[in-house]
Amino acid sequence: MAKITLQSLAHTYVQDPKGPEDFALQELNHDWNDGEAYALLGPSGCGKSTLLNIISGLLVPSHGRVLFDGQDVTDLPTADRNIAQVFQFPVVYDTMTVRENLAFPLRNRGLPPSDVQDRVERVGRMIDMTDVLDRRAAGLTADAKQKISLGRGMVRDDVNALLFDEPLTVIDPHMKWELRTQLKKLHHDFGHTMIYVTHDQTEALTFADKVVVMYDGRVVQMGTPVELFERPAHTFVGYFIGSPGMNVFDAKIDGTKAQIAGTRFDLKTGYKLKGGATKIGVRPENIRLGDHGLPARVKRVEDVGRHKIVRLDMDGLEVAAVAGEGATIPDGGTHVQFVEGGVNVYENDWRVAAENEQPLTHDKKDAA
Amino acid sequence: MTDQTASAPGAADHLPGDVKVADANARAKPGTRVNGSTVVMVLYLLFLLLPIYWLINMSLKTNAEILGGFSLYPRNLTFSNYETILTDPSWYMGYVNSMIYVVMNTVISISVALPAAYAFSRYNFMGDKHLFFWLLTNRMAPPAVFALPFFQLYSSVGLFDTHIAVALAHCLFNVPLAVWILEGFMRGVPKEIDETAYIDGYSFGGFFVKIFMPLIASGIGVTAFFCFMFSWVELLLSRTLTSVDAKPIAATMTRTVSASGLDWGVLAAAGVLTIVPGALVIFFVRNYIAKGFALGRV
Amino acid sequence: MKTDNQRAWLLVLPVLVLVAFSAVIPLMTVVNYSVQDTFGNNQFFWAGLEWFRDQLHSERMWDALWRQLAFSGIILAIEVPLGVFVALNMPKKGVWASVVLVLMSLPLLIPWNVVGTIWQIFGRSDIGLLGYTLDQLGVDYNYTQGFYSAWATVIAMDVWHWTSLVALLAYAGLQSIPDAYYQAARIDQASRWAVFRYIELPKMRGVLTIAILLRFMDSFKIYTEPFVLTGGGPGNSTTFLSIDLVKMALGQFDLGPAAAFSLMYFLVIMVISYVFYIVMTNLDKEDGQ
Numbered sequence: 001m002a003k004i005t006l007q008s009l010a011h012t013y014v015q016d017p018k019g020p021e022d023f024a025l026q027e028l029n030h031d032w033n034d035g036e037a038y039a040l041l042g043p044s045g046c047g048k049s050t051l052l053n054i055i056s057g058l059l060v061p062s063h064g065r066v067l068f069d070g071q072d073v074t075d076l077p078t079a080d081r082n083i084a085q086v087f088q089f090p091v092v093y094d095t096m097t098v099r100e101n102l103a104f105p106l107r108n109r110g111l112p113p114s115d116v117q118d119r120v121e122r123v124g125r126m127i128d129m130t131d132v133l134d135r136r137a138a139g140l141t142a143d144a145k146q147k148i149s150l151g152r153g154m155v156r157d158d159v160n161a162l163l164f165d166e167p168l169t170v171i172d173p174h175m176k177w178e179l180r181t182q183l184k185k186l187h188h189d190f191g192h193t194m195i196y197v198t199h200d201q202t203e204a205l206t207f208a209d210k211v212v213v214m215y216d217g218r219v220v221q222m223g224t225p226v227e228l229f230e231r232p233a234h235t236f237v238g239y240f241i242g243s244p245g246m247n248v249f250d251a252k253i254d255g256t257k258a259q260i261a262g263t264r265f266d267l268k269t270g271y272k273l274k275g276g277a278t279k280i281g282v283r284p285e286n287i288r289l290g291d292h293g294l295p296a297r298v299k300r301v302e303d304v305g306r307h308k309i310v311r312l313d314m315d316g317l318e319v320a321a322v323a324g325e326g327a328t329i330p331d332g333g334t335h336v337q338f339v340e341g342g343v344n345v346y347e348n349d350w351r352v353a354a355e356n357e358q359p360l361t362h363d364k365k366d367a368a
Numbered sequence: 369m370t371d372q373t374a375s376a377p378g379a380a381d382h383l384p385g386d387v388k389v390a391d392a393n394a395r396a397k398p399g400t401r402v403n404g405s406t407v408v409m410v411l412y413l414l415f416l417l418l419p420i421y422w423l424i425n426m427s428l429k430t431n432a433e434i435l436g437g438f439s440l441y442p443r444n445l446t447f448s449n450y451e452t453i454l455t456d457p458s459w460y461m462g463y464v465n466s467m468i469y470v471v472m473n474t475v476i477s478i479s480v481a482l483p484a485a486y487a488f489s490r491y492n493f494m495g496d497k498h499l500f501f502w503l504l505t506n507r508m509a510p511p512a513v514f515a516l517p518f519f520q521l522y523s524s525v526g527l528f529d530t531h532i533a534v535a536l537a538h539c540l541f542n543v544p545l546a547v548w549i550l551e552g553f554m555r556g557v558p559k560e561i562d563e564t565a566y567i568d569g570y571s572f573g574g575f576f577v578k579i580f581m582p583l584i585a586s587g588i589g590v591t592a593f594f595c596f597m598f599s600w601v602e603l604l605l606s607r608t609l610t611s612v613d614a615k616p617i618a619a620t621m622t623r624t625v626s627a628s629g630l631d632w633g634v635l636a637a638a639g640v641l642t643i644v645p646g647a648l649v650i651f652f653v654r655n656y657i658a659k660g661f662a663l664g665r666v
Numbered sequence: 667m668k669t670d671n672q673r674a675w676l677l678v679l680p681v682l683v684l685v686a687f688s689a690v691i692p693l694m695t696v697v698n699y700s701v702q703d704t705f706g707n708n709q710f711f712w713a714g715l716e717w718f719r720d721q722l723h724s725e726r727m728w729d730a731l732w733r734q735l736a737f738s739g740i741i742l743a744i745e746v747p748l749g750v751f752v753a754l755n756m757p758k759k760g761v762w763a764s765v766v767l768v769l770m771s772l773p774l775l776i777p778w779n780v781v782g783t784i785w786q787i788f789g790r791s792d793i794g795l796l797g798y799t800l801d802q803l804g805v806d807y808n809y810t811q812g813f814y815s816a817w818a819t820v821i822a823m824d825v826w827h828w829t830s831l832v833a834l835l836a837y838a839g840l841q842s843i844p845d846a847y848y849q850a851a852r853i854d855q856a857s858r859w860a861v862f863r864y865i866e867l868p869k870m871r872g873v874l875t876i877a878i879l880l881r882f883m884d885s886f887k888i889y890t891e892p893f894v895l896t897g898g899g900p901g902n903s904t905t906f907l908s909i910d911l912v913k914m915a916l917g918q919f920d921l922g923p924a925a926a927f928s929l930m931y932f933l934v935i936m937v938i939s940y941v942f943y944i945v946m947t948n949l950d951k952e953d954g955q
Contacts, residue, residue, distance in 0.1 A: 053849075087850065088846065404755070417769065418788075419785060423783075426793070484680070493670065499678065510886070511887065514689075517691075600777060602778070603890045618777045647768075650775060
């Protein structure tokens with residue numbers, strides 16, 4: 001197990017990059033702490049698989065360095081980095097039995113047969129496949145195959161990290177929960193450093209201690225699920241996480257006063273702005289409907305079971321708000337209010353902290 | 369999106385003269401393996417192309433030069449061999465004849481094979497397995513077995529020395545092949561598409577032509593390629609079934625043997641000209657060749 | 667899942683009629699000849715299974731059959747490994763890949779007698795590059811005179827002609843392997859050999875079966891190329907089954923024996939086709955799991 005450090009890492013697939021737009025991965029500096037479970041979250045094509053493959057050594061970065069426990073492994077091939085990776089589609093060696101599959105990485109490393117036998121048995125128990133060890137891997141279901149690929153990674157007891165590249169894509173929905181629970185349990189019991197790539201926010205938020213959100217080739221935020229939810233560092237994070245995503249309005253900010261769509265209101269605190277384009281982001285959960293505030297019209301109401309999503313029109317801007325299941329929704333004209341502390345201010349799409357901002361302490365987790 | 373913030377700087381200012389980068393790039397292209405593959409491919413292609421080059425080389429020489437001395441390239445470049453062929457109807461009509469029956473065969477093979485392949489890919493019916501197997505045995509049949517009976521059959525129905533005779537004879541091996549390849553491609557199209565189309569009110573014919581055929585267009589292209597290819601390269605049947613009017617170029621080539629010995633230059637030129645249509649056809653289907661050779665079953 | 671539908675026969679009917687015309691009628695003619703004898707003048711009389719008995723005891727036919735089996739065996743032993751090896755080294759994508767594909771397919775589209783002609787010229791010691799070079803190197807090479815030269819040339823020609831088919835099939839199989847397999851193998855520290863043995867070979871099994879059997883069938887009925895190159899000689903040393911059959915039927919006009927020969931030849935092919943078909947359908951079933 002190891003701490004993984006990325007130093008000024010960037011990657012381009014282009015031979016002769018002209019500018020940032022040629023980079024699949026923008027320069028980043030980042031530490032992955034030993035024994036923590038991370039999720040790498042972002043839409044397709046945001047560079048998350050590129051980043052994962054650089055860590056595993058399948059891809060050599062065009063710029064920067066990768067360190068494992070302070071040691072430079074940038075030029076080390078995959079096999080020497082001692083990492084395990086589980087891919088989107090289950091990879092098993094069809095012609096081998098489950099046992100041979102699990103033993104394969106050990107035999108390739110020249111371990112004595114008795115050690116191989118022991119470890120395979122142990123991993124077989126860990127992934128709960130003892131009774132099918134001698135079956136041919138080809139005939140098994142997709143989730144069993146994924147467990148084998150996971151087992152092949154864990155059979156080496158000194159793996160530095162376990163990497164997952166959207167491992168649940170081809171798994172049946174009811175098996176997804178089971179596999180994810182098993183992964184969390186394995187993480188809990190053995191404490192491997194885990195990096196889990198996904199585009200599914202629920203998967204990311206439920207699996208990981210820390211979520212790294214990527215967008216357009218760069219890391220836009222790393223934080224706990226609560227941080228991502230309460231204080232999205234970038235309008236994209238606000239929009240991407242949460243269902244529905246954060247409302248983002250173009251706004252004029254002037255001292256402690258803000259103006260959205262012709263209505264001025266009080267922010268109650270100042271922001272250190274540098275004069276860029278400003279926006280205000282408010283989670284639908286932090287919007288209340290009432291008699292005063294910003295005038296808006298209710299367009300439609302979607303009942304999703306546990307709560308209602310109200311779609312409003314505010315002087316041409318679309319607003320989504322979450323209301324309790326029992327709440328009565330006014331028909332037509334109403335007003336929109338922002339819950340105190342639920343307002344985030346963005347300058348050029350990046351979050352600007354309020355002058356009196358306190359660190360997040362409360363541990364409420366009502367994200368999803 | 370603007371990016372002036374500290375957490376997301378552009379990386380462009382790192383680029384030139386960075387030693388580490390050079391190292392990393394060198395590793396990204398593992399030298400020995402790629403070179404090994406290139407060497408293998410170059411050697412193999414050399415092996416393939418050398419005999420063809422030699423044919424072209426001969427076709428550009430005069431007979432005097434061919435027999436006069438050994439040379440790796442034509443010293444006195446001449447196109448007279450090609451001129452001989454392209455100005456003499458008894459030569460170039462050979463090409464025309466070949467093209468006619470090859471195209472006829474391709475059209476016939478595909479038009480009968482399409483509905484049959486659809487039936488095999490979608491339905492169970494009495495004797496389907498046996499029928500499919502029987503079709504395949506014809507693909508495997510040695511043309512030599514059929515040469516004489518074909519000759520008698522087509523003579524007795526008055527089709528001897530016609531293009532259609534050769535086209536029909538080549539159906540013996542091309543139709544089974546066409547059914548086989550098309551079936552492989554059709555199996556890859558989900559059956560739900562058929563059902564949706566019927567629900568949308570398409571008749572079988574309308575569905576087949578407007579929806580299904582575009583879906584397997586690449587399969588049809590590949591099949592046409594193979595029918596073309598096998599009809600084009602076959603000689604035994606086409607030679608047996610023709611004498612003058614429909615004589616294929618491949619058979620015409622035997623003319624170069626005369627009292628004065630072989631006319632090597634013209635023979636080589638005729639050979640080169642038979643390669644051209646194939647080369648053109650390959651170019652058009654190059655992206656599907658590999659899948660096609662696997663008969664749509666990869 | 668397929669549905670039962672007897673009307674599907676209607677869709678198959680055109681093929682049936684066409685192939686029946688091209689195959690069944692001629693085949694009946696062959697059967698007819700095989701059980702009759704003639705003294706010329708188009709007068710035939712019943713000969714029963716005489717010709718079949720004759721052919722079964724004919725040294726000439728057995729010789730041709732052994733030559734045929736030896737030829738098919740040798741070219742398979744060369745073309746399959748070589749084709750796989752070439753496929754493993756083919757570029758995966760890009761312009762270069764297209765170029766290689768087109769160049770490799772070239773021999774497959776050359777009329778078979780031209781293939782013979784190409785090698786006929788190429789191998790001659792006076793005007794051919796191969797023959798001339800070997801001659802200069804002091805190798806005793808002459809494909810029209812020497813037994814070994816003739817066999818070597820016929821085999822080289824077939825390898826030249828058809829290895830690309832095996833390579834293209836194997837390549838198609840390789841193309842269907844997702845990158846993740848190779849990446850997993852690197853993580854598992856698999857050797858190059860292990861990657862081939864446990865990933866590439868299993869994935870190529872289906873297409874290689876097709877390749878081997880296609881090559882077996884086609885080599886088993888080879889006629890034109892060796893006929894143009896050596897005419898079956900020197901002596902009878904490259905007289906394969908089809909060449910012998912055509913000599914007998916069209917050259918000597920021994921219709922009865924030739925017909926019996928044809929039917930037995932066809933029977934051998936049928937048996938092999940059947941094995942082929944069974945293997946293929948079983949493979950398809952396994953893939954469908």
